[in-house]
Structure formats: C-alpha cells, structure tokens
Amino acid sequence: MAFPSAPSALWIVSLLTALFAAAVHSNIVNDEDPLQPMTSDETVSVGGMVTLTCRVAETDNSSLQWSNTAQQTLYFGEKRALRDNRIQLHRSTPTELSINISDVQLSDEGEYTCSIFTMPVRTARATVTVLGVPGTPQISGFETPVPEGEKVTLTCTSTGSKPPAKLRWYKGDIEVQGRPDVVESVPDDPTYNVSSELTLEVTANDDDTKISCVVDHDSVKHGEKKTEQSLRVLYAPDVAITPEERMAIEGQKFSLQCSGKGNPEPTIYSWEKAEGELPPLAKADGAFLSFSVLNKSDNGMYICHADNGIGKGRGSYTLQVQDTTAMSTSSGVDHAVIGGVVAVIVFILLCLLIVLGRYLIRHKGTYLTHEAKGSDDAPDADTAIINAEGGHSGAEEKKEYFI
Numbered sequence: 001m002a003f004p005s006a007p008s009a010l011w012i013v014s015l016l017t018a019l020f021a022a023a024v025h026s027n028i029v030n031d032e033d034p035l036q037p038m039t040s041d042e043t044v045s046v047g048g049m050v051t052l053t054c055r056v057a058e059t060d061n062s063s064l065q066w067s068n069t070a071q072q073t074l075y076f077g078e079k080r081a082l083r084d085n086r087i088q089l090h091r092s093t094p095t096e097l098s099i100n101i102s103d104v105q106l107s108d109e110g111e112y113t114c115s116i117f118t119m120p121v122r123t124a125r126a127t128v129t130v131l132g133v134p135g136t137p138q139i140s141g142f143e144t145p146v147p148e149g150e151k152v153t154l155t156c157t158s159t160g161s162k163p164p165a166k167l168r169w170y171k172g173d174i175e176v177q178g179r180p181d182v183v184e185s186v187p188d189d190p191t192y193n194v195s196s197e198l199t200l201e202v203t204a205n206d207d208d209t210k211i212s213c214v215v216d217h218d219s220v221k222h223g224e225k226k227t228e229q230s231l232r233v234l235y236a237p238d239v240a241i242t243p244e245e246r247m248a249i250e251g252q253k254f255s256l257q258c259s260g261k262g263n264p265e266p267t268i269y270s271w272e273k274a275e276g277e278l279p280p281l282a283k284a285d286g287a288f289l290s291f292s293v294l295n296k297s298d299n300g301m302y303i304c305h306a307d308n309g310i311g312k313g314r315g316s317y318t319l320q321v322q323d324t325t326a327m328s329t330s331s332g333v334d335h336a337v338i339g340g341v342v343a344v345i346v347f348i349l350l351c352l353l354i355v356l357g358r359y360l361i362r363h364k365g366t367y368l369t370h371e372a373k374g375s376d377d378a379p380d381a382d383t384a385i386i387n388a389e390g391g392h393s394g395a396e397e398k399k400e401y402f403i
C-alpha cells in the first residue's frame with residue numbers, strides 16, 4: 001500500500017514529458033529553442049519562382065528537410081527526393097536549407113513543411129500563395145460607330161486572375177466609373193474572370209477619344225496590362241465657308257469654299273442665296289461656289305448646306321463686292337505707307353544737309369584759326385628776324401621743334 005503513489009508519480013512524469021514534446025511539435029515558435037526551424041510565407045505569381053528558406057539558430061548537425069503540400073519530401077539536406085526539375089537546391093548548410101521552385105503553378109499553392117531531425121523532430125510551416133496573373137483586358141462594344149447623343153455600352157473582360165482583379169476605366173486620362181466588376185468562377189478552376197461595363201452618352205467631341213481599361217492586380221504593375229481603343233462617333237457636319245481670294249473686287253473672279261467637319265465627311269453640298277436665286281455668273285460645283293466675274297449685284301448672303309447622311313449642317317457668308325474706287329481706297333493704306341517712307345527719307349536728307357552745312361561752317365572756322373596761329377608762331381619781332389636769317393642755329397631750332 002506504500003507503493004501505489006510511485007506508479008502514479010511515474011505516470012505524471014510521462015504525461016508532462018508528452019506535453020512538453022507536444023509543445024515542441026506545435027508551430028508556436030519558441031524563441032528559447034535555438035534548434036527550432038524558422039520559415040516565412042511567400043507569395044508568387046504563376047510562372048514565377050519562389051525560394052523557400054528554412055533556418056535554425058544553432059545546430060547539432062541534424063538534417064533539415066523540406067516537404068511539399070502533399071507531404072512528399074523534396075530535399076533531405078542536399079539530397080533531392082522528388083524528381084521535379086522545377087525544384088532546385090539553393091543552399092544547404094548545417095543551419096539552412098533553401099530550395100527554389102520555378103515556373104510556379106496554381107497547384108503549387110499550399111503549406112510546405114520544414115523539419116529538422118532532432119529528438120524530437122521539430123517542424124515549421126510556410127504557406128505559399130500563388131497569384132493567378134490576369135490576362136490582357138479585352139474591350140467589346142466598339143464594333144460600330146455610335147451616332148452622337150446616343151448611349152454606348154462597352155464591356156471589359158480579363159480572365160485568369162486570382163484573387164479577382166479590379167478593372168478601371170479611363171476616358172482620355174481621366175478615370176471614369178463603370179459598373180461594379182462582375183466576378184465569374186467555375187468549379188475546379190481557382191481563377192476568376194472579371195468584367196466591367198461602362199455606359200457613355202457620346203457627343204461629337206468624343207469622336208476619336210481614347211477609352212482604356214486597366215487591370216489592377218498584385219501580380220502586375222499598374223498600367224502594365226491595359227487595352228486602349230478609340231470611340232467613333234457619327235455626327236452631323238459643322239459648316240464653315242471660306243473665301244478663296246483675299247478680296248472680292250468687281251470685275252474679278254472670286255470663289256467660296258464650303259467645308260463641313262463631320263463624321264463621316266459630308267459628300268453632298270448645296271448652295272443658295274438668302275435673297276433669292278444664285279446669280280447667273282455664279283457656278284456651284286460641290287463644295288465650291290465660283291464667280292467668273294464679280295458684279296455689285298452679287299452682294300448678299302450665301303448659304304451652304306452640307307449633308308453626311310447623319311445630318312445636315314448650314315453655314316453662311318456675306319459677300320460685299322468692292323468697286324475699283326473702293327480698291328484704291330483700300331490701297332490708300334499703301335499710299336499712306338509710301339507717303340510715310342518718303343517723309344522719313346526727306347527728313348533724313350534734311351538732317352544730312354544740316355549736319356553737312358554745320359560741318360562746312362566749322363571747317364572754315366578751323367582754317368581761319370590756323371591762319372591766326374601762323375601769325376602767332378613768332379612770339380616777338382626779334383625771333384622772327386632770327387628765323388628769317390636761316391643759318392645753322394635756325395635749322396637746329398627747327399629740328400628741335402619737330403622733335
């Protein structure tokens with residue numbers, strides 16, 4: 001009766017040992033245990049490469065091992081265990097085992113396990129998340145041009161993303177709001193097809209405007225996958241009339257050109273005069289109205305109609321024929337210019353004359369001064385006499401003077 005406590009004490013000890021072993025087995029990283037392997041979770045895109053690294057702080061030279069999601073051993077130390085060329089050894093040291101998995105597939109996703117064969121075995125798990133890369137978006141709805149004022153609905157679709165991608169619409173450079181993305185999935189396929197609709201009411205100004213659909217996803221850089229297409233809008237022509245000649249002068253020829261900016265380009269043009277019939281000498285030929293000889297009676301407002309099948313546009317031009325006197329009046333401007341130029345030239349000539357005159361007067365004055373100086377050369381009568389005597393001294397003096 002003294003012994004029953006002994007077996008129960010043993011039992012408690014073994015229970016504690018089991019609990020301790022369980023604690024070591026669990027995934028809780030024990031900072032106190034330098035033999036506990038450490039790993040990190042990784043995210044990789046389909047087709048990419050991921051490196052799984054397992055490290056221990058210290059080692060008792062026990063082997064490290066990586067196994068896959070199906071518990072198959074991939075590497076045991078530096079020994080390859082599974083025949084899969086996508087999986088390569090990156091580094092094997094007593095404290096580290098790193099492997100590379102290239103050309104990652106969606107099926108590679110899951111939990112990988114690193115183990116170290118100490119007593120007991122210690123393990124750590126690493127979750128690999130594989131991103132499905134969205135396909136380049138496709139836009140539909142551009143098939144036919146849209147008449148202005150009507151609504152067009154465009155649909156953008158991108159396949160194969162995981163998690164579902166986000167689609168964005170841009171009109172020119174400005175983001176516009178489409179309807180919320182529709183996410184489709186099918187059984188046995190972990191990826192999603194995403195689509196978004198954009199409805200626009202188009203105006204003539206929207207013709208040739210770029211609409212783009214951009215895929216936003218962690219596996220692609222923003223703007224890397226996008227599709228751009230131009231809107232085509234049908235709109236009635238906007239008509240303008242321009243004269244071919246600079247001036248409408250009586251008796252000369254003259255013509256007007258009608259241009260209609262529309263989509264499509266207008267093909268049918270017609271001309272009329274607001275005050276009645278077109279003059280007999282005016283010839284309408286498509287977009288042109290030509291006058292072989294202008295006459296004052298041609299004055300008035302001319303109207304051009306352009307039709308492109310979508311609608312009609314109308315423009316007007318008021319013709320004011322100028323007669324020959326009007327022409328000289330208008331060229332009076334030129335006369336004024338010529339007059340101005342002549343005036344300037346005359347002014348310059350006058351100025352030159354004045355300057356020349358003053359110069360001549362001054363020159364004469366200088367000449368007179370020289371004459372006066374000449375008489376002053378001899379300071380007194382004696383010197384004048386010595387100078388007059390000539391002689392050696394005189395020559396010397398002259399020489400000195402020149403030096």
Ligand SMILES: *[C@@H]1O[C@H](CO)[C@@H](O)[C@H](O)[C@H]1NC(C)=O
Binds near residue numbers: 059060061094
């Ligand atoms: C591990 O192995 C290396 C060389 O093989 C040896 O130098 C080292 O002492 C060993 N360490 C332990 C803890 O056994």
Ligand SMILES: *[C@@H]1O[C@H](CO)[C@@H](O)[C@H](O)[C@H]1NC(C)=O
Binds near residue numbers: 088089090100
């Ligand atoms: C493994 O991946 C690393 C980058 O993570 C790279 O530097 C190394 O060259 C790769 N090794 C092999 C064998 O592919």
Ligand SMILES: *[C@@H]1O[C@H](CO)[C@@H](O)[C@H](O)[C@H]1NC(C)=O
Binds near residue numbers: 159185186191193
């Ligand atoms: C996505 O679209 C492709 C092609 O249209 C189709 O084959 C695939 O089954 C679709 N997948 C999903 C998840 O809807």
Ligand SMILES: *[C@@H]1O[C@H](CO)[C@@H](O)[C@H](O)[C@H]1NC(C)=O
Binds near residue numbers: 250251294297
């Ligand atoms: C203009 O027309 C009138 C009659 O319509 C004619 O008498 C006149 O000679 C014309 N003038 C010119 C410059 O052709």
